[in-house]
Amino acid sequence: MPRFFRPTQNHLLIWRLIRESFRQHAVGYGIAIVAMLVVAGMTAASALVMKYITDEFVVSKDINRVYLIAAAVAGIFILKGIATFVQAFFLSRVGNSIIADRQRKIYDRILAQGISFYHSIPSSDLITRVTHNAQAARVVLDVIVTSFVRDLFSLIGLVAVMIYQQPVLSLVAFIVGPIAIFGVNQILRRVRKIMEAEFMSLAQIVQVMQETTIGVRIVKSFNLEQVMRSRMHRAVSDVERRANSIAALEAGTSPIMETLAGLAIAGVVLVSGYLVVQGGQTPGSIMSFITALLLAYEPAKRLARFRVSLEAGLVGVRMMFELTDRPLTLEEKPGAEALVPGPGKIELQHVSFSYADGEPVLRDLDLTFPPGKMTALVGPSGSGKSTIMNLIMRMYDPNSGQVLFDGQDIAHATLHSVRDRIAYVSQDTFLFTGTIMHNIRLGRDGASDEEVIDAAKAANAHDFIMALKGGYETQVGENGALLSGGQKQRLSIARAILRDANVLLLDEATSALDAESEALFRAALEKLSSGRTTIAIAHRLSTVHQADNIVVMQDGKAVQQGRHVDLIETEGLYRRLYEFQLMD
Numbered sequence: 001m002p003r004f005f006r007p008t009q010n011h012l013l014i015w016r017l018i019r020e021s022f023r024q025h026a027v028g029y030g031i032a033i034v035a036m037l038v039v040a041g042m043t044a045a046s047a048l049v050m051k052y053i054t055d056e057f058v059v060s061k062d063i064n065r066v067y068l069i070a071a072a073v074a075g076i077f078i079l080k081g082i083a084t085f086v087q088a089f090f091l092s093r094v095g096n097s098i099i100a101d102r103q104r105k106i107y108d109r110i111l112a113q114g115i116s117f118y119h120s121i122p123s124s125d126l127i128t129r130v131t132h133n134a135q136a137a138r139v140v141l142d143v144i145v146t147s148f149v150r151d152l153f154s155l156i157g158l159v160a161v162m163i164y165q166q167p168v169l170s171l172v173a174f175i176v177g178p179i180a181i182f183g184v185n186q187i188l189r190r191v192r193k194i195m196e197a198e199f200m201s202l203a204q205i206v207q208v209m210q211e212t213t214i215g216v217r218i219v220k221s222f223n224l225e226q227v228m229r230s231r232m233h234r235a236v237s238d239v240e241r242r243a244n245s246i247a248a249l250e251a252g253t254s255p256i257m258e259t260l261a262g263l264a265i266a267g268v269v270l271v272s273g274y275l276v277v278q279g280g281q282t283p284g285s286i287m288s289f290i291t292a293l294l295l296a297y298e299p300a301k302r303l304a305r306f307r308v309s310l311e312a313g314l315v316g317v318r319m320m321f322e323l324t325d326r327p328l329t330l331e332e333k334p335g336a337e338a339l340v341p342g343p344g345k346i347e348l349q350h351v352s353f354s355y356a357d358g359e360p361v362l363r364d365l366d367l368t369f370p371p372g373k374m375t376a377l378v379g380p381s382g383s384g385k386s387t388i389m390n391l392i393m394r395m396y397d398p399n400s401g402q403v404l405f406d407g408q409d410i411a412h413a414t415l416h417s418v419r420d421r422i423a424y425v426s427q428d429t430f431l432f433t434g435t436i437m438h439n440i441r442l443g444r445d446g447a448s449d450e451e452v453i454d455a456a457k458a459a460n461a462h463d464f465i466m467a468l469k470g471g472y473e474t475q476v477g478e479n480g481a482l483l484s485g486g487q488k489q490r491l492s493i494a495r496a497i498l499r500d501a502n503v504l505l506l507d508e509a510t511s512a513l514d515a516e517s518e519a520l521f522r523a524a525l526e527k528l529s530s531g532r533t534t535i536a537i538a539h540r541l542s543t544v545h546q547a548d549n550i551v552v553m554q555d556g557k558a559v560q561q562g563r564h565v566d567l568i569e570t571e572g573l574y575r576r577l578y579e580f581q582l583m584d
């Protein structure tokens with residue numbers, strides 16, 4: 001069986017889409033469908049009335065009847081016009097609402113996913129899906145409704161008129177129908193493949209665009225314009241080529257239909273001419289029949305193309321369901337309860353973890369982070385420091401063992417309550433598009449302007465903010481592009497101060513700041529960490545002297561623990577790392 005013919009799969013997809021959408025938009029669809037039925041009825045009536053126009057004018061020559069027929073014709077077309085408007089209006093409204101619903105659903109599902117999901121699909125792919133797949137859902141529903149209601153019922157009405165007027169002639173016209181449908185179906189073979197490839201190229205365009213904007217400094221300084229330009233041109237040409245292929249396929253249905261329709265109409269003209277000239281039939285019935293036949297052509301053509309249009313849209317719908325049906329990579333346990341607030345003691349008990357099967361990153365790790373104290377995590381690159389933070393924030397669950405907050409296993413707590421306890425300052429300070437005020441306030445939704453300003457003061461950010469022309473209302477640009485590295489870091493500290501959580505996770509920046517920025521940053525950090533359970537990944541050992549405890553990681557194990565003064569006295573990894581950095 002050819003690949004395109006997958007009836008059950010397509011039927012299931014369509015059925016699910018209809019079930020999910022029609023229930024929600026029953027009223028809108030109901031009105032549009034009634035209007036479509038009126039359009040179909042009026043189309044058939046306009047063919048039917050041709051008989052009276054011809055026969056009354058030519059045969060009876062009664063002027064009163066002419067008035068009546070003229071009024072009927074006007075009535076038919078006015079009603080058809082109104083119904084066409086109502087149908088188009090409601091279908092568009094429902095369609096727009098479906099796009100909006102789907103976009104919300106897709107986004108909400110993506111947002112609910114654990115972090116490993118984000119590592120498994122390129123962001124450009126996700127971005128493209130939010131727009132493209134939601135649009136596809138609307139296209140499919142539009143095609144189904146207009147084909148199955150307006151076109152199908154118009155066709156049924158017109159065929160009824162044809163059979164009623166001329167049963168024999170109708171037979172001549174109907175022979176070509178099945179031939180046309182067969183011809184068009186041949187085209188379906190390639191549509192799905194091309195649409196899938198087109199989606200990949202669209203995502204590619206978004207990806208190149210993203211990398212160009214995010215990495216613009218690298219692109220410029222490494223003279224990568226030509227490389228990026230060729231990547232973009234290739235992706236754009238791919239989309240163009242595929243759009244042309246689809247257009248050619250869709251247009252390809254026309255010659256088949258036109259040729260067959262021409263033959264059918266010629267046959268009908270021949271037979272009807274014979275019936276009128278030789279058989280003595282009235283021309284009115286033949287006129288009505290021919291009008292119905294001509295009017296039937298457009299809906300018949302659209303119905304013949306139905307599967308081509310449907311298949312093109314279904315590619316996006318299939319991708320959408322595939323995305324929204326993916327199980328969440330990290331979920332709350334059924335009956336999860338909020339953590340009971342406590343002093344902020346964090347423990348890892350027998351924790352083992354790997355990102356990929358067979359590649360252990362943490363091995364049976366036991367660690368305690370005492371409440372209100374500062375613990376520094378040090379160790380070579382790849383030793384598992386960031387992974388410990390990931391587990392404490394419950395970005396992942398350990399393969400075995402437990403992470404406890406004040407004695408409670410966070411795997412059984414609500415995600416929100418775990419993260420509510422934590423303020424996280426990452427090394428790549430991320431700022432959202434918007435003002436400085438907006439960015440700090442993200443630390444605690446609903447904080448007053450005064451609270452934001454107090455946090456900024458505590459983070460040693462207030463002075464530089466006030467020196468900016470717009471003050472707190474200054475736009476930071478995309479990812480804080482308009483601010484310096486040191487300024488961004490102090491804003492992220494202000495955000496964490498505002499959060500006022502009792503656990504502070506600090507992934508220290510590797511890039512060195514100038515002496516003044518560094519001093520301001522350190523002072524802000526000290527204020528932030530005092531009295532909080534602080535876990536800091538320290539890349540530079542010069543910054544850990546003050547820590548209450550230092551955990552030295554190596555290959556997923558804690559190989560040494562203690563204060564700086566003690567560790568430096570002991571032969572071991574810490575001393576070697578320290579001496580190495582001093583030499584550096």
Ligand SMILES: Nc1ncnc2c1ncn2[C@@H]1O[C@H](COP(=O)(O)OP(=O)(O)OP(=O)(O)O)[C@@H](O)[C@H]1O
Binds near residue numbers: 355379380382383385
């Ligand atoms: N998302 C991920 N998927 C797969 N492997 C990962 C992922 N993140 C980290 N790893 C691997 O896990 C190991 C530990 O990484 P981790 O980031 O915890 O180290 P680290 O001590 O914080 O290193 P660094 O000091 O360089 O930041 C490394 O071998 C790394 O390649």
